[in-house]
Amino acid sequence: MALIKPALLSLxxxxxxxxGIAHAAANQPxxxxxxxxxxxxxxxxxxxxxxxxxxxxxxxxxxxxxxxKSGLAHYLEHLMFKGSPKFGAGEYTRLIDENGGNxxxxxxxxxxxxxxxxxxxxxxxxxxxxxxxxxAITVNEEDAKxxxxxxxxxxxxxxxxxxxxxxxxxxxxxxxxxxPYHNPIIGWMHEIxxxxxxxxKDFHHRNYQPANAVLIVSGDITAEELHPxxxxxxxxxxxxxxxxxxxxxxxxxxxxxxxxxxxxxxKQPSISRSYTATSIHKSDIKHALATYxxxxxxxxxxxSVLYQxxxxxxxxxxxxxxxxxxxxxxxxxxxxxxxxEATVELSVLEEALDAALVDFLKNGVDADSLKRTKRTxxxxxxxxxEGLTSMSNVMGWIITSGIPPETFNKxxxxxxxxxxxxxxxxxxxxxxxxxSVTGYLLPLEAK
Amino acid sequence: xxxxxxxxxxxxxxxxxMSFAASVQEIKTDNGFTIWxxxxxxxxxxxxxxxxxxAGTAYDPKGKEGRANMTASLLLEGAADRDSKAFNxxxxxxxxxxxxxADEETLGVSLNTLSEHRDIAFSMLADALIRPRxxxxxxxxxxxxxxxxxxxxxxxxxxxxxRGWEKATYATHPYGQEALGNEKTxxxxxxxxxxxxxxxxxxxxxIIISLAGDITAEEAKRxxxQxxxxxxxxxxxxxxxxEFMVPATANQTTIPHDAPQTLIKFGFWGIKRDDxxxxxxxxxxxxxxxxxxxxxxxxxxxxxxxxxxxxxxxLDPKDFSxxxxxxxxxxxxxxxxxxxxxxxxLSDLQKNGxxxxxxxxxxSYLTGSFLLNLDSNxxxxxxxxxxxxxxxxxxxxxxxxxxxxxxxxxxxxxxxxEMLNPSRLRMVAVGKGEL
Numbered sequence: 001m002a003l004i005k006p007a008l009l010s011l012x013x014x015x016x017x018x019x020g021i022a023h024a025a026a027n028q029p030x031x032x033x034x035x036x037x038x039x040x041x042x043x044x045x046x047x048x049x050x051x052x053x054x055x056x057x058x059x060x061x062x063x064x065x066x067x068x069k070s071g072l073a074h075y076l077e078h079l080m081f082k083g084s085p086k087f088g089a090g091e092y093t094r095l096i097d098e099n100g101g102n103x104x105x106x107x108x109x110x111x112x113x114x115x116x117x118x119x120x121x122x123x124x125x126x127x128x129x130x131x132x133x134x135x136a137i138t139v140n141e142e143d144a145k146x147x148x149x150x151x152x153x154x155x156x157x158x159x160x161x162x163x164x165x166x167x168x169x170x171x172x173x174x175x176x177x178x179x180p181y182h183n184p185i186i187g188w189m190h191e192i193x194x195x196x197x198x199x200x201k202d203f204h205h206r207n208y209q210p211a212n213a214v215l216i217v218s219g220d221i222t223a224e225e226l227h228p229x230x231x232x233x234x235x236x237x238x239x240x241x242x243x244x245x246x247x248x249x250x251x252x253x254x255x256x257x258x259x260x261x262x263x264x265x266x267k268q269p270s271i272s273r274s275y276t277a278t279s280i281h282k283s284d285i286k287h288a289l290a291t292y293x294x295x296x297x298x299x300x301x302x303x304s305v306l307y308q309x310x311x312x313x314x315x316x317x318x319x320x321x322x323x324x325x326x327x328x329x330x331x332x333x334x335x336x337x338x339x340x341e342a343t344v345e346l347s348v349l350e351e352a353l354d355a356a357l358v359d360f361l362k363n364g365v366d367a368d369s370l371k372r373t374k375r376t377x378x379x380x381x382x383x384x385x386e387g388l389t390s391m392s393n394v395m396g397w398i399i400t401s402g403i404p405p406e407t408f409n410k411x412x413x414x415x416x417x418x419x420x421x422x423x424x425x426x427x428x429x430x431x432x433x434x435x436s437v438t439g440y441l442l443p444l445e446a447k
Numbered sequence: 448x449x450x451x452x453x454x455x456x457x458x459x460x461x462x463x464x465m466s467f468a469a470s471v472q473e474i475k476t477d478n479g480f481t482i483w484x485x486x487x488x489x490x491x492x493x494x495x496x497x498x499x500x501x502a503g504t505a506y507d508p509k510g511k512e513g514r515a516n517m518t519a520s521l522l523l524e525g526a527a528d529r530d531s532k533a534f535n536x537x538x539x540x541x542x543x544x545x546x547x548x549a550d551e552e553t554l555g556v557s558l559n560t561l562s563e564h565r566d567i568a569f570s571m572l573a574d575a576l577i578r579p580r581x582x583x584x585x586x587x588x589x590x591x592x593x594x595x596x597x598x599x600x601x602x603x604x605x606x607x608x609x610r611g612w613e614k615a616t617y618a619t620h621p622y623g624q625e626a627l628g629n630e631k632t633x634x635x636x637x638x639x640x641x642x643x644x645x646x647x648x649x650x651x652x653x654i655i656i657s658l659a660g661d662i663t664a665e666e667a668k669r670x671x672x673q674x675x676x677x678x679x680x681x682x683x684x685x686x687x688x689x690e691f692m693v694p695a696t697a698n699q700t701t702i703p704h705d706a707p708q709t710l711i712k713f714g715f716w717g718i719k720r721d722d723x724x725x726x727x728x729x730x731x732x733x734x735x736x737x738x739x740x741x742x743x744x745x746x747x748x749x750x751x752x753x754x755x756x757x758x759x760x761x762l763d764p765k766d767f768s769x770x771x772x773x774x775x776x777x778x779x780x781x782x783x784x785x786x787x788x789x790x791x792x793l794s795d796l797q798k799n800g801x802x803x804x805x806x807x808x809x810x811s812y813l814t815g816s817f818l819l820n821l822d823s824n825x826x827x828x829x830x831x832x833x834x835x836x837x838x839x840x841x842x843x844x845x846x847x848x849x850x851x852x853x854x855x856x857x858x859x860x861x862x863x864x865e866m867l868n869p870s871r872l873r874m875v876a877v878g879k880g881e882l
Binding site: 090099101118119147149153156157264265267301303319341342371372373375386 | 487489490492531532535536539540541542544559561584588591592594595598599601602603604704705706707708710739740741749750751752753754755756757776777778808811812814815816817818819820821822823824825826
């Protein structure tokens with residue numbers, strides 16, 4: 001291989017990637033079944049370690065919080081650990097811990113998920129606990145109040161103590177003015193404070209039931225082994241009609257918006273630009289993936305277009321980063337974050353960013369960058385498969401985004417299929433200045 | 448010479464039927480490298496973990512604070528005949544993930560590659576460690592990035608807390624110095640400083656190598672003997688650390704910061720990794736301040752009183768010192784109540800000790816969950832590096848759960864009495880809350 005000429009080397013590598021990586025990524029068995037009560041079950045057998053990850057996803061998240069009750073989905077996630085019909089407050093954590101399991105939960109704008117990684121023989125216990133709290137929560141008023149205080153502290157710790165996080169929250173709120181994505185997942189403080197136990201119980205009753213959930217089990221198990229267990233523990237749960245998710249739509253954004261946060265604790269100014277972008281739900285996987293590849297190529301890592309232009313060549317920024325999540329039910333956000341060099345004004349950097357985006361739209365993508373970017377993203381996908389939790393997590397986003405589970409095995413080939421024209425079309429669709437929000441983080445003005 | 452160690456019986460406590468197929472081999476190469484290897488051929492991936500001991504930021508000489516950290520970031524800015532752009536494009540072309548970072552004690556490297564590209568990956572790693580370029584423009588970029596990170600952090604309450612704690616605890620000892628450096632030292636560091644650092648601290652003498660994944664012992668040997676031949680033979684420090692005892696006296700400092708929450712770090716003199724009581728302290732730490740909601744402090748501060756979102760303690764054994772400290776944050780108006788709760792909980796523990804039930808539950812979690820945290824090549828490689836660094840022995844994976852099982856309530860409570868006495872509690876707070 002060392003003797004292959006450079007011109008041939010990249011060709012060789014491409015062929016290798018088309019076979020090697022795709023092969024490595026394409027061989028995960030995916031098994032599925034559905035219980036009569038509507039619970040969808042996906043099994044990802046992987047016998048490397050004698051353990052399993054059990055992850056249940058509810059198709060409900062912060063965007064489903066009722067008007068004026070932002071933070072409710074997340075509050076309920078916390079209360080799920082405070083008791084169910086057969087298990088008292090704290091029993092869930094105690095039992096999982098004592099059996100050597102690791103557990104956690106997370107709330108997104110679209111979904112709420114609960115997961116446990118544990119020795120295979122303890123799976124029945126996990127299913128018993130999880131099914132019981134799908135039925136109901138039995139938390140008392142006092143515990144619910146204390147947990148509300150905990151969430152207020154969580155908000156103070158994660159958002160209110162950090163100007164950076166405060167600005168991100170304001171940017172998102174400005175990007176979505178009518179759509180429920182306007183509200184932060186954790187909720188606005190004044191609304192968190194008014195959330196009641198009754199709100200949480202009503203929300204649970206409306207949304208937590210087998211037909212509105214997906215169970216993903218990865219690890220040392222097969223569907224044949226799992227089916228009787230799923231039937232035993234989840235089969236008896238009542239199927240209720242699934243409430244339709246009606247979200248207010250965002251009107252077209254006609255004018256660019258900007259938000260400025262001046263804060264005494266800011267010592268390093270920064271600038272960020274967010275655009276509404278497509279998502280798997282809003283268009284299809286190909287468009288969303290093209291946007292993902294475009295976002296990566298534009299601003300992720302030292303080889304990216306913006307890093308090379310603004311940091312290396314023009315020396316106007318000390319760092320740049322882009323982020324984009326394609327798995328959203330509503331529109332996505334493509335965000336470019338920039339830190340100026342010490343003596344550079346934000347306005348100068350912003351002009352340079354705009355010029356770089358214009359150049360990018362005009363000049364297009366060079367073939368080598370596209371190839372490299374796709375390889376990195378393919379490798380990321382493979383590395384992300386190593387742990388059980390990570391496998392269930394990827395599959396969960398696929399399923400709850402409404403795309404077929406087989407996508408899990410086609411990911412690298414799908415990335416490979418994205419052309420330079422796909423990328424540029426994604427760029428043209430995304431970078432419309434009137435559909436953006438620019439955020440400025442600044443120190444207090446000198447007096 | 449090769450020793451083969453089977454990692455069976457790890458999950459005996461969890462389930463007797465389970466077994467773990469992986470094996471750890473110790474390899475000695477012809478050129479004198481020692482490599483620990485765990486083969487796993489189901490995916491075409493290799494993870495490597497390299498560690499240079501006694502090479503971290505605490506070894507930055509006075510006036511050159513930030514040297515180790517800045518060198519680490521420059522190692523990925525071009526090496527041998529490839530400048531930064533060519534080097535990074537090549538990493539991406541072959542989907543190689545290479546990271547270098549300095550902590551207080553060590554310089555660490557993690558490498559992930561597809562096994563097919565192992566020669567490219569390991570030769571590029573060797574280039575980065577042995578033949579970095581330190582080009583002028585790359586140095587200026589790294590300098591600007593560091594200065595902006597330092598500026599960014601200087602306003603953060605968490606950073607103020609960490610700095611406040613280090614100063615209050617270690618005073619002028621190198622463990623108290625600024626790991627990232629400051630505006631002055633970063634402005635002054637030059638290419639020669641980074642070269643000096645490499646010549647002195649990145650050597651065969653203080654390297655630890657662990658590999659996991661799709662690679663054989665023969666290949667591992669070949670890669671290191673072929674590519675790492677130019678690594679200096681010995682470590683030649685220009686800075687030495689002396690033993691430092693965290694003062695066994697109570698101390699309380701408040702750093703003003705105008706924000707809704709007050710952050711509090713609290714702790715004591717700790718236990719070193721080679722102390723025979725280390726595992727006992729580890730179990731005790733899980734009972735009192737382990738992560739998750741099951742610990743005593745999480746119960747008292749979060750669950751019963753709603754005073755904080757997270758509260759945790761951990762052992763922080765250093766090569767020449769040790770601390771045992773925890774962290775939480777609470778709104779300013781409840782800072783006093785939260786600190787009082789912490790002190791009351793610690794004094795109740797002094798009086799009553801922990802219970803049989805609490806010890807049994809902790810053992811059950813720590814033994815049962817052990818293997819779950821080792822489910823990727825990267826995790827396995829990093830863990831083998833820990834085993835080598837602290838000389839835990841080849842049979843540690845077999846022995847570890849048994850060691851935890853054997854710990855008695857008397858041992859746990861003896862460590863509790865000796866180490867966690869609230870009359871010696873040290874505390875630093877950042878915020879407006881009154882303590």
